[in-house]
Amino acid sequence: MITIFYISISGNTRAFVKRLQEYAAQQQTADPTAPTIELTEIDDNTLPQTVTVPFFAFVPTYLEGGNGVDNGDQEILTESLREYIDYQQNADYCLGIVGSGNKNFNRQYCLTAQQYAEQFNTQVLADYELRGTAADVKRVYEILRQRHAEG
Numbered sequence: 001m002i003t004i005f006y007i008s009i010s011g012n013t014r015a016f017v018k019r020l021q022e023y024a025a026q027q028q029t030a031d032p033t034a035p036t037i038e039l040t041e042i043d044d045n046t047l048p049q050t051v052t053v054p055f056f057a058f059v060p061t062y063l064e065g066g067n068g069v070d071n072g073d074q075e076i077l078t079e080s081l082r083e084y085i086d087y088q089q090n091a092d093y094c095l096g097i098v099g100s101g102n103k104n105f106n107r108q109y110c111l112t113a114q115q116y117a118e119q120f121n122t123q124v125l126a127d128y129e130l131r132g133t134a135a136d137v138k139r140v141y142e143i144l145r146q147r148h149a150e151g
């Protein structure tokens with residue numbers, strides 16, 4: 001079982017991880033070794049809890065203005081997931097971050113995921129735009145599956 005924590009302000013990330021979960025279930029029907037996916041949504045009302053299983057974090061990018069290089073890299077709206085991962089030893093269980101955003105933001109594309117990875121000493125494993133495509137779902141699932149198997 002693959003555990004995912006995510007945050008979604010306008011619903012794109014939620015839609016993506018739900019499709020990922022459906023894809024995983026289909027994969028398992030054909031191949032019993034394919035792991036299914038468990039989802040936990042984090043929002044401003046979520047109290048951080050101690051995590052004791054390996055997990056992935058999915059985070060969209062919300063930055064205030066600027067170009068992400070010399071200004072405008074201030075994270076907004078996604079801090080509750082950051083606080084959740086930062087709680088107690090939770091970050092030790094983070095297998096990686098999957099980022100999303102919008103390429104119109106140029107160099108700020110998916111910057112929040114990169115900032116999380118840096119803070120929690122982990123990697124950005126994949127990124128996708130907005131709600132992602134069917135190809136993104138398949139690609140991201142394979143990446144998670146492999147990373148999860150590595151432990």
Ligand SMILES: Cc1cc2nc3c(=O)[nH]c(=O)nc-3n(C[C@H](O)[C@H](O)[C@H](O)COP(=O)(O)O)c2cc1C
Pocket residue numbers: 007008009010011012013014060061062063064100101102103105108109110111129130131
């Ligand atoms: C105020 C605001 C700021 C944003 N800033 C960025 C950004 O800096 N970089 C980026 O790649 N996407 C940025 N986005 C795009 C979102 O990350 C993208 O729409 C994402 O799919 C939203 O995910 P959600 O619907 O799960 O909340 C921004 C969107 C908004 C509304």
